[in-house]
Amino acid sequence: MFFVASRNAQAGGQSNNRSRSFYQKTPKGDVLDKKKPVTALRAGEDRAIFLGLGMILSSVAMYFVLGITILRSYSDSAWTEEGICVVVNSSITADMNCSYSCGSDCWRASKYPCLQVYVSVNETGRVGRLSHNEETQDSNSECLYVPKCQKDSWLMHAMVMNISERLQVHQQVPCYYDPDDQQQDVVLLTRIYGHSAVFHSLFWPSCMLTGGALIILMVKLTQYLSTLSEEIVKFKR
Template sequence: MYRRSFRRSPGSASVSKRRPGLSGKMFFVAGAKNTASVGGNERRSIYQKFREVDLLDKKKTVTALKPGEDRAILLGLGMIFSSVMMYFVLGITILRSYAESAWTEEGVCVVLNSTVTSDMNCSYNCGSDCWRVSKYPCLQVYVNVNNTGRVCRLSHNEETQDASSECFYVPRCQKDSGQMHSVIMNISERLKAQRQVPCYYDPSEQRETVLLTRLYDHGVVFHSLMWPSCIFLGGLLIIVLVKLTQYLSRLCEEIGKLKR
């Protein structure tokens, strides 16, 4: 009988020897893939948490800014409304008196005569439902307007002209008539000493009197309109800045969405 010897081929031996290493490598690759997937999931979860926190902060910021923007707009609208009301009040008082005044031209008046003609009666308040009579001297001043030979009577302002068509100045009525007399005499001496004074006259020459001063001249009108104008522009600027901030915020959000 022949003995059969079975010999293992080299290929089979090498395959059997390589199997443990191959399985180890496959385990290592699979473990690495699992670890990478776990790390990626952790990174994604961390990113999502940061993203949620960022969105929450943005929502809180928007929620906090919204009432502030509303208050700023209300403040601007309130300032504009207040300035319009001030314009209305000034329009029926100062601007109306300024526009209706006939003494619009400014010139130079030469004092010709300044004398006290007579005593005028006035009444002053001495208590509740109590009025008493006092007297003040009536000062009449005549001037030559712009050296044109036109002689006119000089009055202090529009109120004096309305109160008395004859006297230059009407003092505040009081019990002590001697004090009023001294005030009028001081005014007369000053006019005589100056000789030439600035005055306002009617260019149409319909008024026979000229004014030493005007209640509402160009300077008064400018300063009275300056403050309402500043308030109006301030309120308008606040509204424009708030609207511009909102527009830029929306523009940044749209740009951020496009980049994502």
């Protein structure tokens, strides 16, 4: 009986020790389980902040690229005023020479007709030479349109004649002129970068910048509200 009682006492002691060790280990496990969501939440907040900063930096880089390309060309253009031009005279003056690539270090000559058009601007009443856009004015100021040089000269001739026929049908066309009379003898049919092109080029970088700033603002606001709620809970205790 003594041995049985001692064995029962030892078994009871071991069970009490196990229960004590269980109750001692349980709070530590709860603390670890609580730390896991907090750590995951902080990692998610850090990723969101990095995403917002990346969007802001990307938008700044896009603004820089647009500033030295589209915005610079738009601001340097002298033809800023839009008006209505009436065709006064349209004629083929001569054949212009051009060269096209036929392979590596290979260039061949071709020709296209030079269409010269004079128009009268209704808003000012002055007569000027019509040019397609700023690039055409820089490459060949005498011709309305400079087609891409290619082997088939008849195709380029057909393109120019098609433009001439359209101008004969539509005597009045929208155009751009220089209000300061610096380029009074030249009128543009279209602009490479107009108001709509500038707006669309700046719209998406602005959306990206706003989105990145909102992401960072929302993360900071969430962190502030979380800290404030913890302080309120501590104050109530």
